Amino acid sequence: xxxxxxxxxxxxxxxxxxxxxxxxxxxxxxxxxxxxxxxxxxxxxxxxxxxxxxxxxxxxxxxxxxxxxxxxxxxxxxxxxxxxxxxxxxxxxxxxxxxxxxxxxxxxxxxxxxxxxxxxxxxxxxxxxxxxxxxxxxxxxxxxxxxxxxxxxxxxxxxxxxxxxxxxxxxxxxxxxxxxxxxxxxxxxxxxxxxxxxxxxxxxxxxxxxxxxxxxxxxxxxxxxxxxxxxxxxxxxxxxxxxxxxxxxxxxxxxxxxxxxxxxxxxxxxxxxxxxxxxxxxxxxxxxxxxxxxxxxxxxxxxxxxxxxxxxxxxxxxxxxxxxxxxxxxxxxxxxxxxxxxxxxxxxxxxxxxxxxxxxxxxxxxxxxxxxxxxxxxxxxxxxxx
Amino acid sequence: xxxxxxxxxxxxxxxxxxxxxxxxxxxxxxxxxxxxxxxxxxxxxxxxxxxxxxxxxxxxxxxxxxxxxxxxxxxxxxxxxxxxxxxxxxxxxxxxxxxxxxxxxxxxxxxxxxxxxxxxxxxxxxxxxxxxxxxxxxxxxxxxxxxxxxxxxxxxxxxxxxxxxxxxxxxxxxxxxxxxxxxxxxxxxxxxxxxxxxxxxxxxxxxxxxxxxxxxxxxxxxxxxxxxxxxxxxxxxxxxxxxxxxxxxxxxx
Numbered sequence: 096x097x098x099x100x101x102x103x104x105x106x107x108x109x110x111x112x113x114x115x116x117x118x119x120x121x122x123x124x125x126x127x128x129x130x131x132x133x134x135x136x137x138x139x140x141x142x143x144x145x146x147x148x149x150x151x152x153x154x155x156x157x158x159x160x161x162x163x164x165x166x167x168x169x170x171x172x173x174x175x176x177x178x179x180x181x182x183x184x185x186x187x188x189x190x191x192x193x194x195x196x197x198x199x200x201x202x203x204x205x206x207x208x209x210x211x212x213x214x215x216x217x218x219x220x221x222x223x224x225x226x227x228x229x230x231x232x233x234x235x236x237x238x239x240x241x242x243x244x245x246x247x248x249x250x251x252x253x254x255x256x257x258x259x260x261x262x263x264x265x266x267x268x269x270x271x272x273x274x275x276x277x278x279x280x281x282x283x284x285x286x287x288x289x290x291x292x293x294x295x296x297x298x299x300x301x302x303x304x305x306x307x308x309x310x311x312x313x314x315x316x317x318x319x320x321x322x323x324x325x326x327x328x329x330x331x332x333x334x335x336x337x338x339x340x341x342x343x344x345x346x347x348x349x350x351x352x353x354x355x356x357x358x359x360x361x362x363x364x365x366x367x368x369x370x371x372x373x374x375x376x377x378x379x380x381x382x383x384x385x386x387x388x389x390x391x392x393x394x395x396x397x398x399x400x401x402x403x404x405x406x407x408x409x410x411x412x413x414x415x416x417x418x419x420x421x422x423x424x425x426x427x428x429x430x431x432x433x434x435x436x437x438x439x440x441x442x443x444x445x446x447x448x449x450x451x452x453x454x455x456x457x458x459x460x461x462x463x464x465x466x467x468x469x470x471x472x473x474x475x476x477x478x479x480x481x
Numbered sequence: 482x483x484x485x486x487x488x489x490x491x492x493x494x495x496x497x498x499x500x501x502x503x504x505x506x507x508x509x510x511x512x513x514x515x516x517x518x519x520x521x522x523x524x525x526x527x528x529x530x531x532x533x534x535x536x537x538x539x540x541x542x543x544x545x546x547x548x549x550x551x552x553x554x555x556x557x558x559x560x561x562x563x564x565x566x567x568x569x570x571x572x573x574x575x576x577x578x579x580x581x582x583x584x585x586x587x588x589x590x591x592x593x594x595x596x597x598x599x600x601x602x603x604x605x606x607x608x609x610x611x612x613x614x615x616x617x618x619x620x621x622x623x624x625x626x627x628x629x630x631x632x633x634x635x636x637x638x639x640x641x642x643x644x645x646x647x648x649x650x651x652x653x654x655x656x657x658x659x660x661x662x663x664x665x666x667x668x669x670x671x672x673x674x675x676x677x678x679x680x681x682x683x684x685x686x687x688x689x690x691x692x693x694x695x696x697x698x699x700x701x702x703x704x705x706x707x708x709x710x711x712x713x714x715x716x717x718x719x720x721x722x723x724x725x726x727x728x729x730x731x732x733x734x
Contacts (some may be wrong), residue, residue: 176638179688359581360553402583479526481557481562 498686600624633663675708
């Protein structure tokens with residue numbers, strides 16, 4: 096298969112000619128050198144009332160690792176100040192796992208022989224009804240990235256059904272054009288999550304061999320198109336570990352920072368997925384993202400943008416998740432099952448295979464109990480769709 | 482002493498308004514009981530987020546003040562206010578129009594517009610605003626029942642950062658001035674009351690205290706102390722000592 100140029104837009108892809116955000120994010124990342132920071136820079140950053148991007152860079156550096164406890168304390172203080180003791184709950188729902196991309200690290204990639212499935216409207220309704228019955232009020236709709244198998248109209252129908260059952264509807268689907276985001280907003284969606292995976296375009300090119308997703312700049316500008324399409328909020332993430340995680344985390348923060356300055360009304364949030372290091376690997380990689388590094392990144396996001404939401408992934412174990420809520424995370428998933436149709440099918444695996452293995456399969460009630468045990472308040476909805 | 486706090490024709494004896502954004506419902510009960518609050522604010526976006534009807538969770542004798550949190554412009558504020566009325570929250574509405582996700586500062590221009598639209602719809606608008614005299618006058622003329630200037634950015638516990646501007650509103654606006662947002666300690670609440678604020682609204686300061694019940698009590702006492710001092714007329718405070726030997730003592734005729 097001939098590879099397309101990953102920096103070149105495909106014919107139907109909208110180009111934001113008047114925006115330089117993507118370019119500025121990539122430049123900032125390229126100029127970021129984590130090894131440059133010293134202990135004194137970290138102390139300085141921790142003492143600052145409002146952090147500059149430079150301070151944020153210090154908190155992400157290896158020099159900040161010995162200050163993890165201080166960072167956690169500062170993060171907890173900020174979270175408390177901005178979110179009180181509230182912790183938001185949501186559940187993701189995978190409605191299709193067809194994918195036309197070849198991303199070498201992903202379970203859904205089009206070369207993998209997995210059971211593919213796509214829920215029809217009836218199936219979506221049944222799944223949503225089952226989830227709504229548990230008491231959940233916020234849903235995140237996910238698909239594999241295939242315009243062919245799950246087109247915008249299909250996602251729109253899913254959003255409309257979701258709007259009947261839930262108070263808050265988010266989408267985590269392939270990047271699309273501004274008018275398409277506006278259409279999904281009309282259908283009831285109000286939150287768009289796009290993981291850039293890595294902001295290092297060379298690495299991105301090596302990992303995304305084929306498909307729409309291969310086009311790096313189109314993905315990079317997805318959040319801006321979503322905001323212009325009228326979405327209330329956008330979420331950012333890099334899959335930490337695909338490339339230099341410190342550089343990627345810096346890029347994620349800068350991406351959110353620059354967009355928030357340009358669109359001050361937009362609600363901003365972060366997700367923190369990571370590739371797990373291989374345990375007992377002889378060749379220990381200094382760029383591996385262990386829990387310690389993951390927590391450093393999460394605390395740095397929190398301290399840099401104390402008002403932003405931060406979602407903790409089900410990929411992490413329950414013990415980790417329970418400790419980061421209230422400290423830096425403000426949102427946690429529960430009742431998660433990543434197979435297609437797995438909320439209603441008798442076999443918990445559903446009819447289509449999962450993208451990844453989850454590490455925390457607790458039900459909504461179990462997560463609510465865990466939140467209460469931390470002295471925090473579980474909040475099922477903090478939102479009104481207008 | 483008959484010192485009633487009157488807003489939109491309704492009388493209250495407590496001058497403490499409790500915010501509920503960062504509270505658990507169980508804690509609302511404790512705070513209401515110990516801080517003596519008779520008005521509790523609640524974001525409409527949270528109204529349905531508790532099991533059952535929120536109104537059942539609000540203690541007897543407490544007036545619910547729904548807010549339009551989440552609104553980014555006047556139209557959205559009106560929509561949310563109407564939803565609140567449909568949900569059975571009454572006519573009082575605290576207007577919050579915020580267009581900045583970082584500092585959450587209120588947008589005075591849109592807030593004044595919302596005030597006018599809501600007053601015409603029969604609501605009792607109480608606008609949360611940045612303490613600006615012109616904006617406060619616009620809101621008053623638009624039909625506001627009280628003006629709620631912020632003391633500092635919401636949740637910041639920074640205290641009376643806008644003190645001098647709130648003082649101007651107290652002097653110039655013939656409506657109750659309720660100091661909202663940023664009050665971090667009972668002493669700051671007391672200071673605002675001494676200045677002549679009609680009431681204090683707080684949430685974070687109590688929600689994040691080590692002991693919620695004790696902090697609620699402390700706020701109650703501070704607000705009463707400040708109000709009493711205001712009514713008593715605070716003593717003359719000079720900014721320099723009076724000279725014991727008069728400078729003009731040499732004059733003979």
